[in-house]
Amino acid sequence: RKEVEQDPGPFNVPEGATVAFNCTYSNSASQSFFWYRQDCRKEPKLLMSVYSSGNEDGRFTAQLNRASQYISLLIRDSKLSDSATYLCVVNPPSSSASKIIFGSGTRLSIRP
Amino acid sequence: EPEVTQTPSHQVTQMGQEVILRCVPISNHLYFYWYRQILGQKVEFLVSFYNNEISEKSEIFDDQFSVERPDGSNFTLKIRSTKLEDSAMYFCASSEGLARDYGYTFGSGTRLTVV
Numbered sequence: 001r002k003e004v005e006q007d008p009g010p011f012n013v014p015e016g017a018t019v020a021f022n023c024t025y026s027n028s029a030s031q032s033f034f035w036y037r038q039d040c041r042k043e044p045k046l047l048m049s050v051y052s053s054g055n056e057d058g059r060f061t062a063q064l065n066r067a068s069q070y071i072s073l074l075i076r077d078s079k080l081s082d083s084a085t086y087l088c089v090v091n092p093p094s095s096s097a098s099k100i101i102f103g104s105g106t107r108l109s110i111r112p
Numbered sequence: 113e114p115e116v117t118q119t120p121s122h123q124v125t126q127m128g129q130e131v132i133l134r135c136v137p138i139s140n141h142l143y144f145y146w147y148r149q150i151l152g153q154k155v156e157f158l159v160s161f162y163n164n165e166i167s168e169k170s171e172i173f174d175d176q177f178s179v180e181r182p183d184g185s186n187f188t189l190k191i192r193s194t195k196l197e198d199s200a201m202y203f204c205a206s207s208e209g210l211a212r213d214y215g216y217t218f219g220s221g222t223r224l225t226v227v
Contacts, residue, residue: 091211102147
């Protein structure tokens with residue numbers, strides 16, 4: 001089983017739509033979770049951390065379900081500028097506790 | 113906003129040659145990393161560096177790879193004898209503390225092409 005697994009998409013939705021991505025992780029002892037966004041041929045950028053209680057940042061809501069080992073990201077009222085690849089990222093238990101592991105990403109395309 | 117700076121943005125090298133990729137992390141960050149992304153594939157961990165030594169490395173990071181922090185600001189990745197399969201985007205990143213508490217800030221990457 002992959003350490004971090006995501007639906008690759010692509011998701012193609014109209015502007016203003018709500019879209020949700022899920023991600024599963026294999027190591028139940030993983031400690032921290034993040035969503036990053038990556039534009040084509042650019043570096044990953046931190047979108048938000050994911051907390052057990054769920055958290056919201058404007059139009060973005062992240063949820064963590066430790067029992068089922070999945071993480072979700074909800075984007076409301078999507079904008080053209082939201083078109084990107086969304087990377088699910090996990091901090092697994094490791095010797096250094098400093099490593100993060102990336103999923104393969106889910107491509108999102110917002111159409112006018 | 114503070115940023116991680118990488119040079120060069122693109123490097124073309126012949127197979128078997130040595131390359132050095134350079135990074136200037138954010139000044140108050142303590143943890144440094146190299147990741148790579150082969151075109152069309154996921155971002156893969158190579159190595160983490162803390163307190164002037166490697167704290168963790170992946171299977172990819174074999175004897176052909178080395179990292180160094182030669183002075184107070186630069187953080188370099190050296191590939192001793194490049195192979196065609198080393199062609200990828202190499203990202204440097206830094207963080208203020210442990211990954212579980214902080215996200216990373218990535219540089220804009222060096223695209224390495226081995227011919």
